[in-house]
Amino acid sequence: RKEVEQDPGPFNVPEGATVAFNCTYSNSASQSFFWYRQDCRKEPKLLMSVYSSGNEDGRFTAQLNRASQYISLLIRDSKLSDSATYLCVVNMRLRGSSNTGKLIFGQGTTLQVKP
């Protein structure tokens, strides 16, 4: 089983739609969780950190479910500019350890927003 798993898609949605991505992780010791966005042939850029209480940034909402070991990203009112690959990232670090940990990426979910 992969350490971090995502549905690669593609997800093809019309403008204005709401779309949700899920990501599962295998290591219950994982400490930190993120969503990154990657445009074609570019480096990934941080979209959101994911907190236990859930967090929202404009049209984007991220949630963490530790019991089921998954994180989610919800995009409301999709824009054409949201078309990209969304990468789920998990930091695997032993609790109590002082080091930064190891960042593991999912393979990404591709979103295409159509006019």
Next chain:
Amino acid sequence: DGGITQSPKYLFRKEGQNVTLSCEQNLNHDAMYWYRQDPGQGLRLIYYSQIVNDFQKGDIAEGYSVSREKKESFPLTVTSAQKNPTAFYLCASSMRYIRTGMENTEAFFGQGTRLTVV
């Protein structure tokens, strides 16, 4: 202006040659990472370093080597032992900090190096 810089952006190598990819950061981050990305695939971890003079293998370390002699620098050497080196190589750095009671370790990436073996 703080950031993470990779060079060169494009690199061509003849089969059988070693090549070194540069990664420099002035963010004062402790941790640095090297990833490889193949077309249509996710990022796979090659090596990572938590602190100067220390580094660990990632999932696909065979055929690669690294050094971490300075906090700011984490060069990656692709050796002739790497059987399929053509790929997009991404370097990242991160630092653990606490904000609003939550731990954060988000990573920031360089623009990447596209390596092609000819």
